[in-house]
Amino acid sequence: xxxxxxxxxxxxxxxxxxxxxxxxxxxxxxxxxxxxxxxxxxxxxxxxxxxxxxxxxxxxxxxxxxxxxxxxxxxxxxxxxxxxxxxxxxxxxxxxxxxxxxxxxxxxxxxxxxxxxxxxxxxxxxxxxxxxxxxxxxxxxxxxxxxxxxxxxxxxxxxxxxxxxxxxxxxxxxxxxxxxxxxxxxxxxxxxxxxxxxxxxxxxxxxxxxxxxxxxxxxxxxxxxxxxxxxxxxxxxxxxxxxxxxxxxxxxxxxxxxxxxxxxxxxxxxxxxxxxxxxxxxxxxxxxxxxxxxxxxxxxxxxxxxxxxxxxxxxxxxxxxxxxxxxxxxxxxxxxxxxxxxxxxxxxxxxxxxxxxxxxxxxxxxxxxxxxxxxxxxxxxxxxxxxxxxxxxxxxxxxxxxxxxxxxxxxxxxxxxxxxxxxxxxxxxxxxxxxxxxxxxxxxxxxxxxxxxxxxxxxxxxxxxxxxxxxxx
Amino acid sequence: xxxxxxxxxxxxxxxxxxxxxxxxxxxxxxxxxxxxxxxxxxxxxxxxxxxxxxxxxxxxxxxxxxxxxxxxxxxxxxxxxxxxxxxxxxxxxxxxxxxxxxxxxxxxxxxxxxxxxxxxxxxxxxxxxxxxxxxxxxxxxxxxxxxxxxxxxxxxxxxxxxxxxxxxxxxxxxxxxxxxxxxxxxxxxxxxxxxxxxxxxxxxxxxxxxxxxxxxxxxxxxxxxxxxxxxxxxxxxxxxxxxxxxxxxxxxxxxxxxxxxxxxxxxxxxxxxxxxxxxxxxxxxxxxxxxxxxxxxxxxxxxxxxxxxxxxxxxxxxxxxxxxxxxxxxxxxxxxxxxxxxxxxxxxxxxxxxxxxxxxxxxxxxxxxxxxxxxxxxxxxxxxxxxxxxxxxxxxxxxxxxxxxxxxxxxxxxxxxxxxxxxxxxxxxxxxxxxxxxxxxxxxxxxxxxxxxxxxxxxxxxxxxxxxxxxxx
Numbered sequence: 001x002x003x004x005x006x007x008x009x010x011x012x013x014x015x016x017x018x019x020x021x022x023x024x025x026x027x028x029x030x031x032x033x034x035x036x037x038x039x040x041x042x043x044x045x046x047x048x049x050x051x052x053x054x055x056x057x058x059x060x061x062x063x064x065x066x067x068x069x070x071x072x073x074x075x076x077x078x079x080x081x082x083x084x085x086x087x088x089x090x091x092x093x094x095x096x097x098x099x100x101x102x103x104x105x106x107x108x109x110x111x112x113x114x115x116x117x118x119x120x121x122x123x124x125x126x127x128x129x130x131x132x133x134x135x136x137x138x139x140x141x142x143x144x145x146x147x148x149x150x151x152x153x154x155x156x157x158x159x160x161x162x163x164x165x166x167x168x169x170x171x172x173x174x175x176x177x178x179x180x181x182x183x184x185x186x187x188x189x190x191x192x193x194x195x196x197x198x199x200x201x202x203x204x205x206x207x208x209x210x211x212x213x214x215x216x217x218x219x220x221x222x223x224x225x226x227x228x229x230x231x232x233x234x235x236x237x238x239x240x241x242x243x244x245x246x247x248x249x250x251x252x253x254x255x256x257x258x259x260x261x262x263x264x265x266x267x268x269x270x271x272x273x274x275x276x277x278x279x280x281x282x283x284x285x286x287x288x289x290x291x292x293x294x295x296x297x298x299x300x301x302x303x304x305x306x307x308x309x310x311x312x313x314x315x316x317x318x319x320x321x322x323x324x325x326x327x328x329x330x331x332x333x334x335x336x337x338x339x340x341x342x343x344x345x346x347x348x349x350x351x352x353x354x355x356x357x358x359x360x361x362x363x364x365x366x367x368x369x370x371x372x373x374x375x376x377x378x379x380x381x382x383x384x385x386x387x388x389x390x391x392x393x394x395x396x397x398x399x400x401x402x403x404x405x406x407x408x409x410x411x412x413x414x415x416x417x418x419x420x421x422x423x424x425x426x427x428x429x430x431x432x433x434x435x436x437x438x439x440x441x442x443x444x445x446x447x448x449x450x451x452x453x454x455x456x457x458x459x460x461x462x463x464x465x466x467x468x469x470x471x472x473x
Numbered sequence: 474x475x476x477x478x479x480x481x482x483x484x485x486x487x488x489x490x491x492x493x494x495x496x497x498x499x500x501x502x503x504x505x506x507x508x509x510x511x512x513x514x515x516x517x518x519x520x521x522x523x524x525x526x527x528x529x530x531x532x533x534x535x536x537x538x539x540x541x542x543x544x545x546x547x548x549x550x551x552x553x554x555x556x557x558x559x560x561x562x563x564x565x566x567x568x569x570x571x572x573x574x575x576x577x578x579x580x581x582x583x584x585x586x587x588x589x590x591x592x593x594x595x596x597x598x599x600x601x602x603x604x605x606x607x608x609x610x611x612x613x614x615x616x617x618x619x620x621x622x623x624x625x626x627x628x629x630x631x632x633x634x635x636x637x638x639x640x641x642x643x644x645x646x647x648x649x650x651x652x653x654x655x656x657x658x659x660x661x662x663x664x665x666x667x668x669x670x671x672x673x674x675x676x677x678x679x680x681x682x683x684x685x686x687x688x689x690x691x692x693x694x695x696x697x698x699x700x701x702x703x704x705x706x707x708x709x710x711x712x713x714x715x716x717x718x719x720x721x722x723x724x725x726x727x728x729x730x731x732x733x734x735x736x737x738x739x740x741x742x743x744x745x746x747x748x749x750x751x752x753x754x755x756x757x758x759x760x761x762x763x764x765x766x767x768x769x770x771x772x773x774x775x776x777x778x779x780x781x782x783x784x785x786x787x788x789x790x791x792x793x794x795x796x797x798x799x800x801x802x803x804x805x806x807x808x809x810x811x812x813x814x815x816x817x818x819x820x821x822x823x824x825x826x827x828x829x830x831x832x833x834x835x836x837x838x839x840x841x842x843x844x845x846x847x848x849x850x851x852x853x854x855x856x857x858x859x860x861x862x863x864x865x866x867x868x869x870x871x872x873x874x875x876x877x878x879x880x881x882x883x884x885x886x887x888x889x890x891x892x893x894x895x896x897x898x899x900x901x902x903x904x905x906x907x908x909x910x911x912x913x914x915x916x917x918x919x920x921x922x923x924x925x926x927x928x929x930x931x932x933x934x935x936x937x938x939x940x941x942x943x944x945x946x
Contacts, residue, residue: 073514109928205764206762207760207762208757208760208762208828210763210765213782213783214783214785216775216778216779216783217765217766217767218780218781218782219757219760219763219765219779219780219828220757220780221696221755221757221780222696223694223695223696223755223757224755224756224757224796228782252639279695282694282696282697283694283697284681284692284693284694284696284697287680287681287694288682289679289681289684289691290680290681290692292690292692293690294665294690302689305689306689306690306692307691307692307693307694308691309686309691309701310686310687310689312687323697355692357680380770394876406481456873
């Protein structure tokens with residue numbers, strides 16, 4: 001009897017070293033639920049044995065749920081021996097650890113000749129292993145979750161098809177958002193945290209967002225990022241807005257978009273979110289670079305007031321409205337009241353916290369998912385191209401709804417591509433060696449096909465070429 | 474015959490490694506003119522010999538102007554031997570090098586038992602020498618230019634006097650600005666570069682400005698820094714505005730302001746400057762963290778357009794006005810037109826330049842001093858205090874005008890305190906050892922007294938205590 005394929009899964013318990021991490025791990029760290037379900041469901045027919053390693057063996061035990069083809073182990077990725085043992089004992093390693101922990105695992109995989117899969121961006125350190133990985137004939141598949149992941153695959157499938165028809169890509173825009181499902185969408189921001197809240201609070205910080213519009217490089221500083229959105233309409237789901245991601249330009253080389261005139265990647269929110277969010281940005285409440293004095297004993301109101309000028313008489317509310325030029329009847333106002341940020345009795349209660357950490361805490365009061373809430377992943381691609389001297393455009397959209405709080409849309413869209421890729425590598429359907437992204441036909445065609453059977457599918461429609469020309473709209 | 478006191482002056486040629494540095498060095502690097510003049514004038518009566526070291530001996534030769542009590546030498550501070558020789562051969566070392574170069578000189582001064590004077594902020598590395606410096610009985614006097622320098626001395630003189638009278642300081646605000654003199658003030662911004670332009674362009678970037686207002690910590694993010702100004706009236710010179718410096722809180726410990734409720738330090742500009750400057754901040758044109766693609770071949774208009782949304786029809790002017798909500802008849806508009814930032818023919822001509830570098834170049838077209846232009850230093854302190862159960866306030870102001878482009882207000886207010894301090898240390902009038910700031914009576918009293926004879930003097934007036942209460946105003 002042949003030995004089963006041994007899959008070592010490194011679980012993503014260590015989401016973040018921020019003090020809410022534990023809470024998030026509990027509530028949001030379920031990106032592996034679908035991944036594990038898929039592998040266990042296939043374990044008999046595909047002859048798999050899955051070992052789930054976690055710093056907390058309790059989590060691992062829970063995840064495998066007494067399945068006969070799975071083992072739970074304690075795994076401390078910082079312990080060299082613990083890590084090496086786990087890697088050595090596997091045919092393939094799936095690392096769902098936080099991105100910065102992949103590299104040590106990857107080095108072990110090189111040492112012990114193991115293939116590897118991650119859903120994270122290829123780091124410079126990871127990329128540096130490419131020569132060694134190729135020399136050993138190994139496959140290190142990265143960026144194969146949802147964003148990055150499904151975005152790569154679905155975009156490259158259309159791009160390659162257009163090219164095969166002789167078309168030239170002149171525009172590529174791509175938006176993704178993790179949102180609350182319409183049925184659970186019951187606050188004024190039309191938003192709840194369906195993933196690590198910290199990433200939402202600090203999104204867009206750092207250097208300016210850069211992209212290409214009709215051949216011109218464009219730059220948006222953080223303070224204007226949430227004021228330069230564009231609208232997206234998704235059939236059956238209504239209107240969304242997108243704000244620019246920081247890193248659009250790097251996709252030019254990854255996708256070989258040599259003739260592209262417009263290249264823009266963005267994040268999807270419901271319409272109105274960004275304009276309101278910009279108030280936090282403008283006041284400095286998303287800053288994560290310094291700590292607020294005596295943050296522990298501040299009320300939410302004190303926190304807001306620390307970003308407003310002193311006045312012995314004017315209310316925090318009026319100063320807030322005045323500073324941000326918010327009219328009394330502006331719909332944005334209700335959004336802030338809903339968050340109860342002017343409460344003099346709700347306490348921050350966090351020691352030496354940054355503004356971003358405090359804001360996160362305040363938002364978690366309002367934007368945490370209820371037990372019965374469901375999430376949603378929305379993706380929107382625009383492909384503009386020239387063919388036979390004419391301009392065309394294809395818009396492709398995908399919406400995935402979560403089933404419950406275990407089998408979320410996030411865990412489904414992240415976990416399934418990872419799992420499918422891991423199995424395809426084991427079965428030698430994906431064989432091209434190297435430190436890879438899922439941008440080749442060999443990879444994206446079978447995976448996208450299989451994702452359809454799980455309801456993850458894109459709707460394409462031909463639209464008039466709009467480009468970035470408002471007169472065309 | 475006794476040997477003369479030997480003063481080693483390290484000249485400030487190396488202003489900046491930015492490619493305009495040479496130009497600035499030429500035009501603005503004259504901070505040593507007054508310093509050298511003072512020392513040479515005193516060289517006979519005080520028996521001094523001044524050695525001026527510069528990387529470019531031509532500069533040093535020019536500075537000493539064949540004076541019998543001075544020598545010019547080539548000095549490369551990065552050359553260990555060159556540096557050590559210069560230090561060894563001196564009784565006191567004055568370093569007018571850029572701040573980051575002081576530390577190596579300081580270490581040599583420790584090694585060879587030499588006193589030292591700088592006009593720069595005490596770095597952590599410099600502070601770390603304190604124990605050694607004290608053990609050797611040396612005086613390392615720092616922060617003894619204008620800001621820091623005259624601000625410390627003039628503030629501490631009043632603070633100590635109030636304390637001696639039994640008063641308790643509850644408010645301290647201090648503003649300084651390097652501006653163009655009224656007679657040369659002929660542009661719409663009421664501003665010209667009288668010092669390193671780069672520092673003006675990147676001013677306020679980084680972490681939020683922090684200060685205390687009536688007992689509450691207040692934080693202003695960069696994107697709002699230039700919108701939260703306060704007005705200052707200086708008799709005979711009209712109205713100014715001040716925006717917050719980043720570092721107000723550290724003065725609480727330096728000045729031992731234990732009971733202070735309001736602590737604010739700011740930079741002075743003419744009224745209206747900050748509101749207009751904020752447009753550059755809002756658009757991201759002051760960002761120094763990334764380079765603009767193909768910056769060399771951009772026109773000024775292209776540069777501005779890269780921060781505005783694409784449109785095939787709308788003018789850059791209209792997009793600019795719309796994005797910043799600038800009405801057609803807003804006075805701010807003329808300021809931008811005056812800078813010619815919408816010119817399609819003026820070229821940036823800088824390779825791989827950051828937005829900040831490009832903006833600096835554009836501003837230097839308009840804000841460079843003409844040959845006959847004079848500069849001005851303005852300082853404004855507010856001291857609020859309680860005495861016998863009542864609140865009082867003293868406002869102290871100082872304005873120094875430049876004489877010409879060699880003997881500028883900047884060189885006078887920076888150079889004279891440095892020179893006077895150096896002589897006082899040589900003459901054992903300042904003896905307390907350590908890495909110091911000029912905040913003790915031993916230091917500030919004689920120096921401020923002597924500065925008066927050069928026309929650098931403060932006008933004090935008692936005003937009703939205003940605090941930070943607009944109702945009191």
